Amino acid sequence: MSVAMYHFRFDSTGFPLIYIPTVNAYVHFLPITKIQIEYFMSATTEAMFDESWYTSLLSYSERVSPAQVNKSNFTHLFVTGILPREAQRFASWAGRGYSLLTSQEWRAIHDYAASAPPMGDIVAEISQVGALKPRVRAVLEALKKNTSNKIDSLADQMHLTNGILDFVYEDEQQNAFVGHGYRSIVISPTDPQRLANSREGARIKNFGFRLICKE
């Protein structure tokens, strides 16, 4: 077995988190997927997270199975159209120490990952921590095979910039939200994308989230 390049652990649904030294914490390796949201729906006692809520989310981004993923629809593996406060409920359910990222944390993660080399075999690397659940493995393999952009760094493999935007807290006050991850000729992914309603957020087709775990 080779020496691990990065350190991983798993959340309660079996999806991996990666250790990021610049924030001294574990962060979800991928944006939260629809599979994780389905686990949340099953376990939460909050009645609002029911089938009609999920169906409304799917209207923003159709659900695809790993076997159906191609280069144009791979972002449909991730949950989008979710509201920041709903993402907060997910974070509460995920367990002690989990929360949405702040803008500052997101940028620190990006800066580290953008300069870190990509893994040769993501599945093999993560599997050194423990056996991957079959569906988690299938998601990782589908993304590896179908991600359209060239993979230059760990940031690309984490889909920090080549997928959807992450909802984050604008600052430590945690009162307002911005988006991170959009990249264009003139916009850097670390530039916060302002929302029309920064306190409540809004359902936006290409906005998802990931969590940081500080325990």
Add this chain to the structure above:
Amino acid sequence: MIICPYCLSKHNLSPTNNVCPSCGEEVPPKYIQATRKTPPVFIVTVGMTQHGKSTLLDSIAVTVENLGKISDGTFHSYLDAYTFDSVRGIRKQVLEGKVPDSTTKDAKPRPLLIGIHNFLGVESNTLVIYDLAGEVFDDIQTVGLYANAIIHAQTIWFLVSLADLEEDKSGRSIFDLIEVYLAGMDQLGTPTRGRDVLIIYTKSDKIVHKLPSAIRGYMGKDPYRNLKDMKRNEANLIPFDDYSYIQEMRAISQELKDYTMDDVEGGGALINRIKSSKMTINFAITSATGSDVDNRQAGVILTRFRVLDPLLWSLMPSGGGEPPATQAIILVDSTAKMFTTGDKLGMIYDELSAQRMDINTYYMGNMQPAFSALRPDGVPKRKYSPLVGLALDQLNPATTYVMIITEANIHDLYDYIYSDWHENLFVVTTADFPLTWQHKLEVDDASFDARDIVERFMTIVLRKD
């Protein structure tokens, strides 16, 4: 649903509505009450003529009647007049020093119905014992007479007197017993997988000199051999410690297995044949009279060695062996009105039970089994999303087959299309609902037939087995 112990059909019976619509027999109210809480234990006893079946049954009855001496709070009940009369009849013969009448072929075999209460931590266990005629195994054509009993029995007791087998001039071996049984099962079209076979060596006093010392020692040390005649103060000194007793019983089963492999003609073939049929196998050894009845005088005090063991093997879950290798999951869309109306899920459950599957029911979108009592009963107030992954991710595709019952579009079914689950998922849906899946059955309310659904489901199970 209650299984009628006489014809083995299933009906909604109650203590006040206890006439079986299929056979017209009155099902004992006590049987109905007890089996609502704990499913009955069906036992079929098979063996060649004069190998000691009826004598062992009598000895077990005597032991059951006296269990309360060593197990606080335990008592028994004979649940119908036939059982009461049969036990008394056999008892009379044994006490008079006569060989009990051999079980003879009967066009309508009746079971013994025995309740055992407050034993092994269970409030009420109900034994339904079919004592098959020895001739059944001389003539396979007669197996059909006992079809229902054989199909439903989880536990099969093969009673073998090795001494009598040695003297058998027809040249039969112990292996022939299982072959006739398996041929019978095949004739009835019933799978054997997951059933518990208990080989009981009877009349062991006749072969005691040939047995390994560990087995001889186990026989001789039976603390309950004189249970019937034991005084209360004697019994108080040896209270029944189920854990220790069963541990020792398991160890002796292994010793007997080794003995069978090494020293019994056809024994190795027998064990391998049972294993290849995916049945569990355990061994017990008894001596139900303590001496040969031919030499016994009337009125002698009988000694019964280890006659408790067959009973314990049968009352333990899965006959005390490994759990069935294959389990079936009913995975139901809780919004599927057609399937959750009435007792359709229960009917499917009953049909799967008849296939000897270890069954659990889940609602889609939920990680935990839906019913603690196993048999589906009602629908949840909460409507879960049509998701199969939450249940499937907890289960092992190497040993599990899933019947998915849905009237909704399942969000995550295709997550499993190229997975190990693909061949193990059988989707049952309504005729007008579009869903593409390799193993799929469309039904409607009018054509709903639980047996047909389960038969089709079993085709994927049996193909992979």
